[in-house]
Amino acid sequence: MLCHAFVTWSLGGRAARSLARPVAMVRHVTQLGQHPAPSHAVAHISDTHFLAGNRRLYDAVDTQANLERALHQLERSDIRPQALVFTGDLADQGEPEAYARLRAIVEPVAARMGAQVVWVMGNHDERQRYAQGLFDEEGSDEPHDRVYDVDGLRIVSLDTTVVGYHHGELTDAQLDWLADVLATPAPHGTLVAMHHPPIPTPLLWAMDMLELEQQDRFARVVAGTDVSGVLAGHLHYSTHSLVAGIPVSVAAATCYTLDLSAHERLLSGVDSGQSMNIVHAYPDRIVHSLVPIAEPVEVSGFSTEHRAAIEAMTPEQRLEMFSSKTSPFNLGADTATETPQ
Incomplete structure (x- = not known):
């Protein structure tokens, strides 16, 4: 089934855009267990950190090859995601050419799969260049928050970035806007996609300095709504928690990950362990599955x-x-x- 929709409305003095493009339904298969088939499948990808000229990150990491491998794995699989959600740090230095190349790689693959692309701002991204490079808009220094309709599943792209800084914040205006959006339930519930996760990081002490501030304010807004999950990035390792009783899933990066067992290192980035997450939505729950980005040897x-x-x-x-x-x-x-x- 394909669906088309485009709706624009104004909430709380902020422009909100609902974007919907043709999407492919999850492929029907006979269910062998007690649960019904999921209504939606979403690929959650984070922290691509592209550089202009396809330069290697830290002169070591081929960020483009890693992402292309992830997309190839998705396209050849039976997963059939209806949306590709990128939770921030798309371009390592916010360079226009990096955004253009990222878009040129992702959009054709998404089109072949019938999947929408959901972009989210990260602390390494630059707002005006992000808007110009990915949405063909002039953009501004105001937060870039958007609402996507993925065949009845609402995905809110929430900009947690602070201009000139690496930590995260949500303004009063953003929280009011989010509350207005969530006041009306979506047919299949809501996922909130953001860069800075609203959770503690006990294995990464140094990252507390770059966390999302005043997380309790976000928790109060989403509590009791139809939000079934929060998707985030920023940490470069996969982890899970709750906010206001809602599952939070952090996807590890496609560029490089962090060695959480490194001795006498506050941070240790390594070119290994890259992965993406697959989110399956059910009427009463969501399931997160980690998919390594690799060329595995089947045993x-x-x-x-x-x-x-x-x-x-x-x-x-x-x-x-x-x-x-x-x-x-x-x-x-x-x-x-x-x-x-």
Whole structure:
């Protein structure tokens, strides 16, 4: 199913834009367990840190190759995301050419997948260049907050940046605007995408200096609303918490990550462990799954050629074939060539 919509309205003295482009529904498959199929799938990608001229970050990290690998993995998979959400630090130095190249790489892939692209400001981004490079708008030094409609799932892009600084803040006007947006529930609930996560960072003491300030104010606004999850970045490692009882998921970076076990280092950035998250939305919950960005070596597997046979089995037959420890499958049958009966 494809949907088109474009709505503009004014809330609390701030312009809010609802953007909706053609999106692909999650591919239907037979559910083998007790839960229904998710209504939405969203790819959560963060901290690309592109540089103009495709320069290597810290003369070491090929940020473009890492992102292209992530997008390739998505496109060849069965995940079929309906939106690609980038939670900030898109361009390491806010360079116009970096935004142009990022957009040129992401948008064609998103179009082929039928996915919307949701951009979010980060502390390394520059507001005017961000608006010009990614939205073809003049932009200003005011916060860039937007509302996206992804086939009934509302995604709010919230700008937590402070001009000239690396820590995060939300102004009174932004919080009033957010409260107005959330006053009307969306058909499939709301995800808030922001760069600075509203959570503590116990494994990264130094990052407390660059946190989102006055997180309690944000918590009061989202409490009791239809917000089912908060997506964030900034930390360069994956972590999870709650704010006002709402799940918060921080995606690790595609550029480089942090070694949280480094001895005698306040921060230790490493060119390894890059990943993205996949968010699946259900009527009563969301599920976050971490997907490593890598060329893995398979050591065990089961071919998709058996999907039809599995779907044709009764639940009892599936239990006997795949759950029973004494079944031919679990005793070592050659599943690459033998179809389950």
